[in-house]
Amino acid sequence: MESLKQTILCIEDESPIHLFLKTALTANGYAYFQASTGEEGLVQAATRNPDLILLDLGLPDMDGLEVTRRLREWSKKPIIVISAKEREEEKVAALDMGVDDYLTKPFGVPELLARIRAALRRNQSPSNSADTPVFNHGDLKVDLVHRRVWKGEEDVHLTPREFKLLACLVQHAGKVVTQRQLLTEIWGEAYINQAHYLRVHMNNLRQKLEKQPGEPQHFLTEPGVGYRLAVD
Amino acid sequence: MKRYFWSFLVIVALTVPGILLRQTLDPATIGMFYLLGVVGISFWWGQGPALSASFLGVLFLDYFIIPPYYNLSVANPETWMTLIVMLVESLVISALATKSREAEKHRIAAENEKNRNALLSAVSHDLKTPLTGIMGAASGLLEDNGSLNAEDRIQLSRSIYNEAERLKHLVQNLLDMTRLDAGTLKPNKEWQSMEELVGVAVNRVKPRLTHHPLTLFLQPNLPLAFVDGLLVELLLLNLLENAVHHTPPNTQIRLSVKKRSGQIELKVSDRGPGLKPGEEKSIFEKFIQGYHSGGKGAGLGLSICQGIVKAHEGSIEAANQEGGGAVFTVRLPTGGTPPIIQEE
Numbered sequence: 001m002e003s004l005k006q007t008i009l010c011i012e013d014e015s016p017i018h019l020f021l022k023t024a025l026t027a028n029g030y031a032y033f034q035a036s037t038g039e040e041g042l043v044q045a046a047t048r049n050p051d052l053i054l055l056d057l058g059l060p061d062m063d064g065l066e067v068t069r070r071l072r073e074w075s076k077k078p079i080i081v082i083s084a085k086e087r088e089e090e091k092v093a094a095l096d097m098g099v100d101d102y103l104t105k106p107f108g109v110p111e112l113l114a115r116i117r118a119a120l121r122r123n124q125s126p127s128n129s130a131d132t133p134v135f136n137h138g139d140l141k142v143d144l145v146h147r148r149v150w151k152g153e154e155d156v157h158l159t160p161r162e163f164k165l166l167a168c169l170v171q172h173a174g175k176v177v178t179q180r181q182l183l184t185e186i187w188g189e190a191y192i193n194q195a196h197y198l199r200v201h202m203n204n205l206r207q208k209l210e211k212q213p214g215e216p217q218h219f220l221t222e223p224g225v226g227y228r229l230a231v232d
Numbered sequence: 233m234k235r236y237f238w239s240f241l242v243i244v245a246l247t248v249p250g251i252l253l254r255q256t257l258d259p260a261t262i263g264m265f266y267l268l269g270v271v272g273i274s275f276w277w278g279q280g281p282a283l284s285a286s287f288l289g290v291l292f293l294d295y296f297i298i299p300p301y302y303n304l305s306v307a308n309p310e311t312w313m314t315l316i317v318m319l320v321e322s323l324v325i326s327a328l329a330t331k332s333r334e335a336e337k338h339r340i341a342a343e344n345e346k347n348r349n350a351l352l353s354a355v356s357h358d359l360k361t362p363l364t365g366i367m368g369a370a371s372g373l374l375e376d377n378g379s380l381n382a383e384d385r386i387q388l389s390r391s392i393y394n395e396a397e398r399l400k401h402l403v404q405n406l407l408d409m410t411r412l413d414a415g416t417l418k419p420n421k422e423w424q425s426m427e428e429l430v431g432v433a434v435n436r437v438k439p440r441l442t443h444h445p446l447t448l449f450l451q452p453n454l455p456l457a458f459v460d461g462l463l464v465e466l467l468l469l470n471l472l473e474n475a476v477h478h479t480p481p482n483t484q485i486r487l488s489v490k491k492r493s494g495q496i497e498l499k500v501s502d503r504g505p506g507l508k509p510g511e512e513k514s515i516f517e518k519f520i521q522g523y524h525s526g527g528k529g530a531g532l533g534l535s536i537c538q539g540i541v542k543a544h545e546g547s548i549e550a551a552n553q554e555g556g557g558a559v560f561t562v563r564l565p566t567g568g569t570p571p572i573i574q575e576e
Contacts, residue, residue: 088462106400108393196423196456200573203425214448215438216431223432224462 005031006120009050011041011067012082013060021054024109038062042070050077052120057083057090065093072098078119082107088224095178095225102176118174118231135170137231140209140218142170151209158208161186165201169219174231176222202227239273239281243288250297259298259311263318266293270322274329282326290319358402365395405532408466412539419460419543423570426454426489426496429461433468440473443481449488457496458567459544467540470533471500471560479504479557496566501559506552515550537562
């Protein structure tokens with residue numbers, strides 16, 4: 001049965017963190033491999049070909065962003081960054097470099113497991129619109145093919161721009177999408193520094209689709225980083 | 233060496249009016265100028281330059297000011313007396329001024345030391361309390377010889393988790409505080425949506441809101457505000473947590489956001505015990521806790537709020553509201569007319 005387990009490689013230099021992650025992840029049915037430097041991590045990633053990589057940004061031998069870059073040269077497996085750093089720019093840089101998600105230390109096991117499951121699920125069924133034409137979460141339903149949106153039973157009308165924004169979030173459902181990615185995709189390169197466009201349109205989406213726009217359930221803001229469309 | 237050069241310049245500069253006035257003023261009076269110069273030098277540049285300036289001053293006085301001019305010889309014993317007294321006065325003054333300068337330095341250092349000690353003892357107390365809980369519970373689990381049942385173990389684990397959570401919160405607050413204090417945190421202002429910032433703060437505080445019903449009032453069509461999103465979110469978070477901390481379970485908390493003449497007005501009100509008279513200002517100070525707080529938290533939340541508000545050139549005030557409870561009112565400038573969004 002061993003071979004059926006999903007494997008996780010964790011690149012992290014703190015052994016207490018390895019201990020905690022190993023205990024939590026093996027107890028939840030994953031095979032756990034550990035590396036304590038960037039070099040070792042890259043070697044293990046190549047030899048073991050894990051289903052998912054947990055990566056600490058503060059490694060002793062190498063910048064975590066550098067590890068990401070080198071991993072992304074050949075691997076499309078999900079990477080989740082775990083970092084004690086509060087610096088949003090760094091999270092954004094990692095996300096823009098192709099990292100799938102991030103967790104800020106300290107975090108709890110439920111949060112970690114939820115992120116891992118979501119990342120693995122996305123990786124198994126690449127959520128392009130052909131594969132998952134209808135998105136459902138709570139009272140929100142989006143049909144990308146027929147460009148229709150429902151809030152409960154109610155058919156909601158969105159402007160083309162709002163729909164494009166929603167579609168982009170649906171395609172990356174559960175994952176943080178950086179402001180830069182959204183601005184580029186929906187308005188174009190020239191708008192990278194015009195984050196207020198995004199905020200105003202996000203406000204509109206919340207007004208139209210959230211029960212209480214002040215306590216959003218679907219359109220979550222990742223402060224200083226971007227947005228995440230909630231999934232179960 | 234620079235200090236000596238500057239003090240030399242001061243003496244030279246004082247000699248110029250001395251020469252101009254040497255016909256009208258008594259040499260002893262002109263000597264007073266030099267004394268004044270020496271006081272200043274010892275204050276700015278310390279004892280060494282002051283000493284050399286004293287000797288130089290007396291020399292210049294003799295050479296330029298006391299007749300016969302441009303000559304170091306002295307005509308009568310009275311002048312000798314003037315020069316010697318001048319020199320002694322000058323040396324004494326420079327020593328005294330230097331001493332008082334040192335004393336001031338010491339006083340400031342002592343003050344800083346005192347503040348730092350107060351801060352350290354408050355912080356270490358607040359860090360140690362949860363740590364004690366964690367170590368106690370963990371050692372209980374470690375040294376278990378089979379006497380603990382499943383329920384006990386869960387309780388100990390939960391206690392470890394809760395205390396760690398408390399520690400995390402405190403460390404976060406300390407970090408925020410230091411960043412604000414050091415002034416390194418320049419607000420990174422962008423055109424932000426208040427609705428969005430409220431949403432983030434409310435979602436983050438929600439796990440702690442289980443016993444406090446929260447009412448939200450957001451004025452429709454709030455304009456974008458030119459603020460630092462992360463800081464304003466932190467401000468809201470701290471105000472809401474403060475309300476949760478200091479009020480009994482099952483009392484209402486209300487957050488309202490309105491536009492008021494070019495400003496955004498944020499109000500967080502509760503139905504707790506309110507503020508004691510005289511507390512309205514002091515609760516914003518570091519490590520000061522409200523009368524009713526019962527020792528929870530480190531007393532940092534509200535001073536963080538104040539720091540954030542200051543960084544935005546806004547205002548924050550605390551008061552009691554009619555019908556009981558406290559109300560915190562924050563006013564932030566909207567930052568002018570928001571940019572126009574071209575509609576598709």
